[in-house]
Amino acid sequence: MNPKNLKLIIASSILLILPGCAVVTKLYDAYFMTGYDNYEYSLVNKIRSNAEINIKQCDSIELSKKNFDTLYSLAVEFKNFTQYIPRNDDTIKLSNNIHDLVKQGSDAYYSSNNTSSSFCKLKLQQIIRSSETAQKVIGSKPR
Amino acid sequence: MSDIVELEHHFNEIQRAFENNELSKEEYKNLLEGLEIEKTITMNADELQRKEQLNTYITAAISAASLLS
Numbered sequence: 001m002n003p004k005n006l007k008l009i010i011a012s013s014i015l016l017i018l019p020g021c022a023v024v025t026k027l028y029d030a031y032f033m034t035g036y037d038n039y040e041y042s043l044v045n046k047i048r049s050n051a052e053i054n055i056k057q058c059d060s061i062e063l064s065k066k067n068f069d070t071l072y073s074l075a076v077e078f079k080n081f082t083q084y085i086p087r088n089d090d091t092i093k094l095s096n097n098i099h100d101l102v103k104q105g106s107d108a109y110y111s112s113n114n115t116s117s118s119f120c121k122l123k124l125q126q127i128i129r130s131s132e133t134a135q136k137v138i139g140s141k142p143r
Numbered sequence: 144m145s146d147i148v149e150l151e152h153h154f155n156e157i158q159r160a161f162e163n164n165e166l167s168k169e170e171y172k173n174l175l176e177g178l179e180i181e182k183t184i185t186m187n188a189d190e191l192q193r194k195e196q197l198n199t200y201i202t203a204a205i206s207a208a209s210l211l212s
Contacts, residue, residue: 007208030197090191097184104173104180111169118165119174122157126177129153130184137191142198 034088036141043078044138047071047098048131051124058120065109068102071127075102094134101130146185154178 054067079099082092105123109115157178161171 006211010204010208026197027201030194031201033194033198090187090194093187094184094191097180097187101177101180101184104177108170108173112167114167116166116170118160119167119170122160122166122174123177126153126174126181130181133184133188137188137195140192140195142195142202 029087032087033142034085034091036139036143037085040078040082040085040091041135041138043074043081044095044098044131044135047074047078047102048128048135050074051127051131055121055124055128058117058124061109061113061115064115064120068106068109071102072106075099091138094138098127098130098134101127146182150178150182153181 050067050071054064054071057063057067075095075098079095082088082095085091105120105127108119108123154175157166157171157174160166166174
């Protein structure tokens, strides 16, 4: 087969996978998406790892408050780091979501002096699951 | 476990803790709002994953075409 024809067939096949006018935009977005960033991955990993370690200290309100402060600092750094990287929309959304989730936990310790151990554990579990979900896809970005 | 089944399981955990008086009303509300964010994170992660897969297909197709040209 003529190589030119083959190129055409491959290009047409990709175009047929996606319907309508959004095809070109989707192809462009996918092809030029921001690649893997080591620091981005490191930040989301830190959030997840801190949450995993901190869950053991949920019985202490004082320690948990400090732990949520640290988590919140990391979440703000993650959100700010991703913010102005071009063609990084999906990761920006994820970092904003994780920031909001961590902020909920941190806010709870500033609005009450009796935040329960159960709340601490359940909120940290939410953060662990969410940051792991984000970590999987951030780690799979193209090299 | 599917995403929906998993979220339902986490909802039940929160519900149980609230019914056992382990959570205040504010904490209960906070955790339910957190579940809502978790759902959004799953959707956004799926979107990024689809983009990554498409990137892989395009790159592979271009490499294959380049080898033949």
